[in-house]
Amino acid sequence: xxxxxxxxxxxxxxxYIGKNIREEPTHLSRHVHGxxxxxxxxxxxxxxxxxxxxxxxxxxxxxxxILPDGEIYKSLDTMNLIYSALLKNHCxxxxxxxxxxxxxxxxxxxxxxxxYQRGVNFIxxxxxxxxxxxxxxxxxxxxxxxxxxNMIGAFYQPQCVIADLSTLNTLEDRELSAGxxxxxxxxxxxxxxxxxxxxxxxxxxxARDSNALAYAVQVSCKNKAQIVAEDELEQTxxxxxxxxxxxxxxxxxxxxxxxxxxxxxxVACGMLMAASLSMKLGWATEQDYRRxxxxxxxxxxxxxxxxxxxxxxxxxxxxxxxxxxxxxxxLVLLKGIGKAVLTSEFPAxxxxxxxxxxxxx
Amino acid sequence: xxxxxxxxxxxxxxxYIGKNIREEPTHLSRHVHGxxxxxxxxxxxxxxxxxxxxxxxxxxxxxxxILPDGEIYKSLDTMNLIYSALLKNHCxxxxxxxxxxxxxxxxxxxxxxxxYQRGVNFIxxxxxxxxxxxxxxxxxxxxxxxxxxNMIGAFYQPQCVIADLSTLNTLEDRELSAGxxxxxxxxxxxxxxxxxxxxxxxxxxxARDSNALAYAVQVSCKNKAQIVAEDELEQTxxxxxxxxxxxxxxxxxxxxxxxxxxxxxxVACGMLMAASLSMKLGWATEQDYRRxxxxxxxxxxxxxxxxxxxxxxxxxxxxxxxxxxxxxxxLVLLKGIGKAVLTSEFPAxxxxxxxxxxxxx
Numbered sequence: 001x002x003x004x005x006x007x008x009x010x011x012x013x014x015x016y017i018g019k020n021i022r023e024e025p026t027h028l029s030r031h032v033h034g035x036x037x038x039x040x041x042x043x044x045x046x047x048x049x050x051x052x053x054x055x056x057x058x059x060x061x062x063x064x065x066i067l068p069d070g071e072i073y074k075s076l077d078t079m080n081l082i083y084s085a086l087l088k089n090h091c092x093x094x095x096x097x098x099x100x101x102x103x104x105x106x107x108x109x110x111x112x113x114x115x116y117q118r119g120v121n122f123i124x125x126x127x128x129x130x131x132x133x134x135x136x137x138x139x140x141x142x143x144x145x146x147x148x149x150n151m152i153g154a155f156y157q158p159q160c161v162i163a164d165l166s167t168l169n170t171l172e173d174r175e176l177s178a179g180x181x182x183x184x185x186x187x188x189x190x191x192x193x194x195x196x197x198x199x200x201x202x203x204x205x206x207a208r209d210s211n212a213l214a215y216a217v218q219v220s221c222k223n224k225a226q227i228v229a230e231d232e233l234e235q236t237x238x239x240x241x242x243x244x245x246x247x248x249x250x251x252x253x254x255x256x257x258x259x260x261x262x263x264x265x266x267v268a269c270g271m272l273m274a275a276s277l278s279m280k281l282g283w284a285t286e287q288d289y290r291r292x293x294x295x296x297x298x299x300x301x302x303x304x305x306x307x308x309x310x311x312x313x314x315x316x317x318x319x320x321x322x323x324x325x326x327x328x329x330x331l332v333l334l335k336g337i338g339k340a341v342l343t344s345e346f347p348a349x350x351x352x353x354x355x356x357x358x359x360x361x
Numbered sequence: 362x363x364x365x366x367x368x369x370x371x372x373x374x375x376x377y378i379g380k381n382i383r384e385e386p387t388h389l390s391r392h393v394h395g396x397x398x399x400x401x402x403x404x405x406x407x408x409x410x411x412x413x414x415x416x417x418x419x420x421x422x423x424x425x426x427i428l429p430d431g432e433i434y435k436s437l438d439t440m441n442l443i444y445s446a447l448l449k450n451h452c453x454x455x456x457x458x459x460x461x462x463x464x465x466x467x468x469x470x471x472x473x474x475x476x477y478q479r480g481v482n483f484i485x486x487x488x489x490x491x492x493x494x495x496x497x498x499x500x501x502x503x504x505x506x507x508x509x510x511n512m513i514g515a516f517y518q519p520q521c522v523i524a525d526l527s528t529l530n531t532l533e534d535r536e537l538s539a540g541x542x543x544x545x546x547x548x549x550x551x552x553x554x555x556x557x558x559x560x561x562x563x564x565x566x567x568a569r570d571s572n573a574l575a576y577a578v579q580v581s582c583k584n585k586a587q588i589v590a591e592d593e594l595e596q597t598x599x600x601x602x603x604x605x606x607x608x609x610x611x612x613x614x615x616x617x618x619x620x621x622x623x624x625x626x627x628v629a630c631g632m633l634m635a636a637s638l639s640m641k642l643g644w645a646t647e648q649d650y651r652r653x654x655x656x657x658x659x660x661x662x663x664x665x666x667x668x669x670x671x672x673x674x675x676x677x678x679x680x681x682x683x684x685x686x687x688x689x690x691x692l693v694l695l696k697g698i699g700k701a702v703l704t705s706e707f708p709a710x711x712x713x714x715x716x717x718x719x720x721x722x
Binding site: 076079080083084087088090114115116117118119140142145146147148150151152153154155233234319320 | 444449451476477503511515
């Protein structure tokens with residue numbers, strides 16, 4: 001097992017990464033400070049892993065709530081369900097919420113923890129690759145609004161993250177690839193050496209080789225922890241680099257309807273579109289672009305937006321993304337593989353060229 | 362005009378107190394950092410004061426949303442309305458929300474600011490006495506849940522508070538008294554000298570004497586700022602002292618239905634009930650109790666719970682208050698006037714005696 005800290009002063013917390021560590025009660029007991037835990041999971045993950053967690057929680061008063069699986073449940077309505085369940089069970093401020101599931105469960109549970117009685121503790125037990133390498137680390141929590149993804153939320157850090165690599169064995173291939181998209185992102189935005197490692201080891205990852213997965217999760221989490229430590233609240237521009245591909249990706253997710261494209265898929269396509277714009281600006285080479293396209297394709301990730309998505313719709317959806325500041329669209333672009341920058345310095349016609357080339361309509 | 366700071370490190374902010382200061386554009390311009398403001402008010406306050414604020418915001422892109430007046434609108438449904446309005450107007454992270462109204466508007470707007478796009482700036486312009494001396498200061502934001510008051514929320518500090526004493530002239534007598542209840546609270550929990558001043562000046566306050574009001578608002582805000590600076594997140598027990606009378610009061614508000622009893626009225630009755638328990642414990646004298654009862658009565662505040670409220674209902678509602686920690690009810694009680702303590706060290710039968718004596722049923 002590996003352990004390292006996200007360095008955030010009094011909000012610092014450890015990430016534990018290892019096989020079967022969900023069955024180890026000491027990680028939980030070290031980070032649950034009151035007498036009550038409330039586990040939130042979904043109907044896909046709970047049948048597989050809830051019993052092990054309940055077993056580790058025998059010394060606490062223990063409640064759980066099983067939500068339906070899916071991004072459409074990442075909503076204010078679900079928040080209200082959670083608040084009601086917490087109140088009906090008389091959960092007080094000393095309750096620790098436990099998120100057992102993928103990114104959706106982690107985001108919802110974190111936001112519930114941030115806002116229930118003005119803040120209670122929570123623990124992340126991510127069970128998808130995407131959640132382990134990205135969404136469970138860094139304290140972004142929240143839900144979607146019909147008018148935009150992740151528009152409601154808070155920065156709120158967990159007490160710890162327990163990433164059990166064994167849970168990846170039950171993951172669908174599509175979910176595995178979606179997680180690999182975010183792993184590739186870390187290579188692209190700041191770790192050229194890791195990108196080369198990925199080019200050499202992508203087939204091992206797809207084959208779920210446990211050593212390859214362990215290495216990829218560790219490097220990804222360390223990259224993310226480093227960036228979050230430098231810019232917890234996304235104020236200096238550093239943390240925004242983690243949104244590479246996401247402004248394009250969110251537009252795809254909104255257009256396709258949440259859940260039809262899963263997050264990592266939309267980000268994969270978005271990363272290639274951002275690479276295309278970077279190339280048109282002369283910041284990335286054509287060879288960079290081809291290497292990115294090739295790695296995404298081998299990883300079985302989409303490199304084209306939904307067939308029915310129009311360039312104008314794409315542009316409008318990008319305009320309401322959170323990366324817009326004071327009316328100006330900011331994008332994360334590449335100055336070559338391993339070097340991302342946040343910028344609004346791109347000619348609008350170039351972006352329109354990219355949208356027209358990628359959209360069939 | 363008086364100005365002083367709530368000392369919270371990088372989250373410090375000033376409180377401006379004075380007559381007609383809403384008409385002074387410099388306070389706003391010093392604290393609005395982006396190009397867009399979004400004013401949230403209600404249909405009672407907006408006709409009186411919105412124009413003055415709009416006038417001060419001419420150099421910004423300026424939107425506003427007028428909600429119906431009333432505690433029943435302090436809900437997740439209203440939050441969703443606000444999020445929709447912000448998104449429809451393409452408000453980005455550089456938007457500053459402005460709360461123009463009483464405690465309900467301040468709490469709602471603050472929570473919207475805490476959770477819209479994971480946090481935007483906001484400014485408090487409280488227009489009721491209660492909001493000026495209490496709810497606008499200290500960063501408690503949130504909404505109610507059908508199962509309990511203020512159960513959903515966040516600690517989130519404003520950029521500044523602009524307390525215009527002139528807005529108190531249009532306040533209903535009942536609202537004035539409700540604000541005086543919280544002012545009396547500061548005397549009771551930590552400022553015996555101020556309590557004596559209140560005993561001598563209560564009639565001037567009721568007559569809206571502007572010097573008396575100015576002094577009472579200043580002393581109250583300074584008391585609150587001091588306590589908040591010591592314990593921003595209500596972790597050490599210090600800030601909890603501000604909840605004196607509130608656990609009883611919240612039970613009354615929930616039982617009566619939000620809005621039938623206004624907050625300050627419920628707190629007034631709750632403060633006397635807490636004083637009664639303090640007396641039964643031998644911590645406060647009978648004379649203390651009588652002085653408190655007398656001051657509340659002169660201030661035209663209720664000193665008995667709703668007629669149809671049963672002692673058992675009262676007890677059950679108190680059990681789900683946020684002051685419960687790990688299943689144990691904590692109450693703020695008095696060791697004499699000017700000295701409050703947070704404690705769970707009281708025999709349950711004594712609390713039941715208090716509830717039975719105050720409740721007719």
